[in-house]
Amino acid sequence: MQREFLALALCCASLAASAQLADADPDWKELDAPPPPALRTSGLIAIDVPGSSLHFGVxxxxxxxGTDGVVRYVVVAQSSSGTVNGIYEGVRCSTGEVRVFARHxxxxxxxATTESPWRALSETPxxxxSLxxxxxxxCLGQAPNQDKATILRDLRTPADRKFTGSGG
Structure with missing residues (x-):
């Protein structure tokens, strides 16, 4: 439990610090997000969000x-009554920010969301x-994780095996 808390605290501190640094690349340009894919509700990677009554999956x-450094994905939220909503969003690891492109x-x-600014992950209660x-x-520190396969492997690794060298 302490290891998980420490990892979360370090991650939050890193993301908050990176957001305060502003852009290391003042010439950065965001690519237009491709349209969201068809919403899928099967084969999702479960995301454990403590304290939430919703079930989440990527x-x-x-x-x-993206070549702009944004990791884009669809997350599906399901209530206990069975209502399903989808969120197509992106994470900019270099600045610790998230942006919603569309909702389903x-x-x-x-x-499509027309007025969706980049917001600090630490400021999205x-x-x-998303955090x-x-x-x-x-994310791997302040950069996107190595590649899609590594992202998927790390998302699938149970929380009790993260940071122990026994994941994936």
Whole structure:
């Protein structure tokens, strides 16, 4: 338990510090996000978000590292009543920020978000899942994890095996 707390604290401190540093690359340009893929509810990688009544999962087919350094993916949230919503978002590991590109709900399908700024992962209390996803596999320090296969392996590694050398 202490090891998990220490890892979370170090990650949060690193992400907060990177967000305060502003951009190390003032010439950085965000690529246009490709359209979200079809929403899938099976084959998801479960994400444990302590204290949440929702069940979260990342669609492994949606994970992509852009040449702009943004890791884009779809996360699916399901309530205990069975309601399913999807969020197509990206994490910018170099600055510790997250941005929502589109939301999916049963009545409207995917709807692009028109005014969605980059927000610090540490300042998104309603989106604790984003911080968990970044910490558990999308980011490796202040950079995207090595490649898609490594991201997926790290997301699948149970929390009790992370940081022990016995993962994946």
């Amino acid at each position: 669609d492994p087919n949606s994970v992509a590292i 709900n049963p009545s409207s399908g995917w709807v 309603n989106n604790r899942y 968990t996803i970044a910490r558990d596999g999308m």
